[in-house]
Amino acid sequence: MAVKDYDIRDLDLAEMGRGRIDWAAQEMPVLRQIAERFAREKPLEGVRIAACLHVTTETANLVRALKAGGAQVALCASNPLSTQDDVAASLVVHDEIPVYAIKGEDTKTYYAHLEATLAHEPHFTMDDGCDLVSLIHKERRGLLPNIFGGTEETTTGVIRLRAMAADGVLSYPVIAVNDAQTKHMFDNRYGTGQSTLDAIIRATNVLLAGKTVVVAGYGWCGRGVASRARGMGAHVVVTEVNPLKALEATMDGYVVMPMLEAARIGDIFITVTGNINVLDAQHFAVMKDGAILCNSGHFNVEINIPALETAAREKRVGRPFIEQYTVEGGRSINLLAEGRLVNLAAAEGHPSAVMDMSFANQALSVEYMLKERGRLEVGVHPVPEAIDQEIARLKLEAMGVRIDRLTPEQERYLASWQEGT
Structure with a gap:
């Protein structure tokens, strides 16, 4: 060099x-x-x-x-x-x-x-x-x-x-x-799903079973996070702005609701939307004491951190990768990894x-x-x-997985239009 x-x-x-x-x-x-x-x-x-x-x-x-x-x-x-x-x-x-x-x-x-x-x-x-x-x-x-x-x-x-x-x-x-x-079918779903929960557990050591996990966004990453959270015994709520994705999440068995409603009942919030201010001041105002917030979208804009800073009366480091904000009523809101990609900041990706x-x-x-x-x-x-x-x-x-191949007859059939009912 x-x-x-x-x-x-x-x-x-x-x-x-x-x-x-x-x-x-x-x-x-x-x-x-x-x-x-x-x-x-x-x-x-x-x-x-x-x-x-x-x-x-x-x-x-x-x-x-x-x-x-x-x-x-x-x-x-x-x-x-x-x-x-x-x-x-x-x-x-x-x-x-x-x-x-x-x-x-x-x-x-x-x-x-x-x-x-x-x-x-x-x-x-x-x-x-x-x-x-x-x-x-x-x-x-x-x-x-x-x-x-x-x-x-x-x-x-x-x-x-x-x-x-x-x-x-x-x-x-x-x-x-x-x-x-x-x-996207594998990295975004299986990779983000596993590594996000790995990071939350490493950073907090909380038990996911029985917790209400709110997943913001039901794209490939959201699907993976929701699936893995449910597999760990969590009650999973999905929030969405896209009606097709919201319908899919509903058909997949998740509870779907607006974020303002989810903010009142969630224990852990995970954003995977790629958009800004998905968690905002009005959500912080109604969250439970001890709520945990993290992001697995690319940029640290999905959680409105300036609004959280404004709402906070006190801020301290609870553990490595955890900033604990004390807000109105003495409630604590815990932000993981500065709102950046939690799976890479608090774990190994x-x-x-x-x-x-x-x-x-x-x-x-x-x-x-x-x-x-x-x-x-x-x-x-x-x-x-x-x-x-x-x-x-x-x-x-x-x-070590083997699959079938189309026969010449099957290839001809798929390429033709003459045969019908």
């Missing part, structure tokens, strides 16, 4: 990080197969990638795979609280990857790290929340002529990208990795087995966009179905 190619907490954590990265790799067989092929074929030779992702053991395995394919990768954190400092150290020491990420970094440092990553003059961006793409289009437009594509990992980021495209400001094609079926598929989509999407360079229109593109299907096939193969 030539430049001041890292800004991390402590290089001495590298050995611990390498062990944890290797442990995660055992649960990521699809990405491992891709990395082995990349090492043989070098399809990304000479491509510079700027990646703004959660710096976790799973991300480390993605970065290793990209480097095996010949890419030069610079990595920064996509959230100030999600970095695993030992992983960052290992990537710098053992893999010679430029990393700019420190768990708990302030906002100024966070954006300085984005800038440091962009200083590597990428050909390709890999984003988790669209902060990198947004910064390029607002302040680093001189980089645009050399950028041929990007990928986006999150629902929130895809929403921002589509808004940019609608406004006519997006300047290069981006693949919405989040929308791949092997991503998604299990490696689901990130295996998400990051396989990332790696293969980079390869695809390089092959299609100059042919893809500016805009937000889906992951090609062939990539989605191949990842599912490889995952099943790694799990």
Whole structure:
């Protein structure tokens, strides 16, 4: 590494990080197969990638795979609280990857790290929340002529990208990795479901059985959180603004009601909407003493923290990752992880087995966009179905699961229209 190619907490954590990265790799067989092929074929030779992702053991395995394919990768954190400092150290020491990420970094440092990553003059961006793409289009437009594509990992980021495209400001094609079926059906549902509850339990040590858990939003993430909370014995209430999703939650057996009603009965509140002020001043005013609030959406705006600060008479740290606010009537409201992604701030994020598929989509999407360079229109593109299907096939193969194949007769029948009743 030539430049001041890292800004991390402590290089001495590298050995611990390498062990944890290797442990995660055992649960990521699809990405491992891709990395082995990349090492043989070098399809990304000479491509510079700027990646703004959660710096976790799973991300480390993605970065290793990209480097095996010949890419030069610079990595920064996509959230100030999600970095695993030992992983960052290992990537710098053992893999010679430029990393700019420190768990708990302030906002100024966070954006300085984005800038440091962009200083590597990428050909390709890999984003988790669209902060990198947004910064390029607002302040680093001189980089645009050399950028041929990007990928986006999150629902929130895809929403921002589509808004940019609608406004006519997006300047290069981006693949919405989040929308791949092997991503949102598994990562968002099973990954967010398990890791969110894991984080709540780690941070609070509360018993979920018998508690009323309010899940705000019934997208793929909300489905996963609600399912896992019910599996732990909680009474689950869902709040929604979309009538179709509210109907689905009702048919799935959950109680559905407006948040103002749910605020009066909830013990634990989990936001997964991607929108602002889902929990607001009027909700804080009627919550029970001891209510626990957390967010598993990408940005820390779903809970109106300034309104909570205004309502508070006192604030103290109850435990690590818990800020306890005393409000009117002496009630306490407990905010986890500063309202940021609780599953990454207070736990370790998604299990490696689901990130295996998400990051396989990332790696293969980079390869695809390089092959299609100059042919893809500016805009937000889906992951090609062939990539989605191949990842599912490889995952099943790694799990030892076999499935049927259509016979020639069945294929002919499905392709025809002549036969009827």
